[in-house]
Amino acid sequence: MKKIVINGGNRLHGSVCISGAKNAAVAIIPAIILSDGVCRIENIPNIMDVNLLVNILHQMGAAVRRIDKSTLEIDPRRINSSFANYDAIRKMRASCYLLGALLGKFSEAEVALPGGCDFGVRPIDQHLKGFSVLGAENSVSGGMIKLKSNGLKGGHVYLDVVSVGATINTMLAAVKAEGKTIIENAAREPHVVDLANFLNSMGADVRGAGTDVIKINGVKHLNGTTYTIIPDQIEAGTYMAAAAATQGDVTLKNVITKHLESITAKLREMGVQVEEYDDCIRVCSEGRLHRCNVKTMPHPGFPTDMQPQIAVLLSVADGTSIVTEGVWDNRFKYIDELKRMGADVSVDGKVAVIQGVDTLKGAPVKATDLRAGAAMIVAGLSAQGTTYIEDTDHIERGYEDVVEKFASLGADIRVVYTDDTVVQRA
Ligand code: EPZ
Numbered sequence: 001m002k003k004i005v006i007n008g009g010n011r012l013h014g015s016v017c018i019s020g021a022k023n024a025a026v027a028i029i030p031a032i033i034l035s036d037g038v039c040r041i042e043n044i045p046n047i048m049d050v051n052l053l054v055n056i057l058h059q060m061g062a063a064v065r066r067i068d069k070s071t072l073e074i075d076p077r078r079i080n081s082s083f084a085n086y087d088a089i090r091k092m093r094a095s096c097y098l099l100g101a102l103l104g105k106f107s108e109a110e111v112a113l114p115g116g117c118d119f120g121v122r123p124i125d126q127h128l129k130g131f132s133v134l135g136a137e138n139s140v141s142g143g144m145i146k147l148k149s150n151g152l153k154g155g156h157v158y159l160d161v162v163s164v165g166a167t168i169n170t171m172l173a174a175v176k177a178e179g180k181t182i183i184e185n186a187a188r189e190p191h192v193v194d195l196a197n198f199l200n201s202m203g204a205d206v207r208g209a210g211t212d213v214i215k216i217n218g219v220k221h222l223n224g225t226t227y228t229i230i231p232d233q234i235e236a237g238t239y240m241a242a243a244a245a246t247q248g249d250v251t252l253k254n255v256i257t258k259h260l261e262s263i264t265a266k267l268r269e270m271g272v273q274v275e276e277y278d279d280c281i282r283v284c285s286e287g288r289l290h291r292c293n294v295k296t297m298p299h300p301g302f303p304t305d306m307q308p309q310i311a312v313l314l315s316v317a318d319g320t321s322i323v324t325e326g327v328w329d330n331r332f333k334y335i336d337e338l339k340r341m342g343a344d345v346s347v348d349g350k351v352a353v354i355q356g357v358d359t360l361k362g363a364p365v366k367a368t369d370l371r372a373g374a375a376m377i378v379a380g381l382s383a384q385g386t387t388y389i390e391d392t393d394h395i396e397r398g399y400e401d402v403v404e405k406f407a408s409l410g411a412d413i414r415v416v417y418t419d420d421t422v423v424q425r426a
Helices: 022-034 048-059 087-091 093-106 125-133 164-174 190-201 233-245 257-269 304-315 335-340 370-382 402-408
Strands: 002-007 013-017 039-042 063-068 071-075 108-112 137-141 144-148 156-158 180-184 205-207 213-217 225-228 249-253 273-276 280-284 320-324 344-348 351-355 364-366 386-390 412-417 422-425
Touching: 002 370, 013 402, 022 039, 022 048, 022 093, 022 164, 022 190, 022 233, 048 063, 048 071, 048 087, 048 093, 087 093, 087 108, 093 108, 093 125, 093 144, 093 164, 125 137, 125 156, 125 164, 164 180, 164 190, 164 213, 190 205, 190 225, 233 249, 233 257, 233 280, 233 304, 233 370, 257 273, 257 280, 257 304, 304 320, 304 335, 304 344, 304 351, 304 370, 335 344, 335 364, 335 370, 364 370, 370 386, 370 402, 370 412, 402 412
Parallel strands: 013 249, 039 225, 156 180, 364 386
Antiparallel strands: 002 386, 002 412, 039 071, 063 071, 108 144, 137 144, 180 213, 205 213, 249 280, 273 280, 320 351, 344 351, 412 422
């Protein structure tokens, strides 16, 4: 079994380049299905979720050419079926975007039910609501979701909850629908805006992305395009947290500082020095972190995908902090792992009360999901002694070259198999 092994205590220093945003890439790749031409996508992160999606498109008939590590050319013109039932779909939540994209292209779709991180119930009722307003009926049988319509027509979609997935799926279905679609109570995440920019670069007419009302005028054709994906907000936040946890001095290159504002504000509240430049950010920390309270919310609130990493920082901060999860029902599974490292945390439903301890101590732990795994790395880097992280697949789903990047910042981190053969020392 593969494990990440960290000997903690090294102060991180130097600079690291942030990759393209996973959650933008996993929306943009299915959106390519809608195009009538070749799409060249730059700044694509080389991570498992993205590669699985690219493979699915390839299996569906798209021609895929890798130009270099972060650039792909995808020609979707040979995709001629609205049916997608591949093993990879059941591994990842983002595969549900195939529903919106195939529906938008063929006015019908049949896609295997998506998988993804386990944060409790992950309904798609709001996605189906969007499709239904546009004229698509749905049914579920044999693990497949089926959507049928007699041609999509624009409509007024009011989302009952702010959902990134439902906003994106409705956008995908609406860009080529006849007439105007309005999405109210839309998600405002940077990746929603990036998808809108990508669609517009193909000739779509999407306005208002980044606000809670998105207006889409359907168009008949979408052209091929060249598009550069935004930097990953959460990868950046994770390296910021790691710099703070190790009392380091790290410069992150290729970031959009505006996307990091809520994370920057919390780190500053904790006594971390954050300097913002045009497309980079420097994070320096000395001495003990201050306690603070954090509540996760849809953008521009503090991102739920940074909740585990910030909780690690608070577990070694002065005093008692309260972390409230405002998006998911069950996103504290990793706390049991953190407790193995000596953290003092009690969880009641969606609230974690964290009493800062002097230091975490290395231990064998599991990556219970993607960001939980990232948090275990941050914890391991700051801990005394050795941390062994299992189930590293979760981490590879969303972090490009994570071991190499941390090692380049001075971390003592490597990958081993359980027989302790070192397979990679970056
Ligand atoms: C996206 O998931 C992200 N995934 C998640 O990031 C992120 O945690 C989440 O948004 C919130 O920011 C991708 O972009 C691929 P939602 P998504 O629909 O779209 C409820 C990571 O670590 N809801 O915004 O699945 C839902 O239960 C991942 O990178 C409904 O009730 O999240 C949740 O409480 C993990 N009905 C809330 O809305 C629906 O139909 C927000 O979910 C849909 C959602």
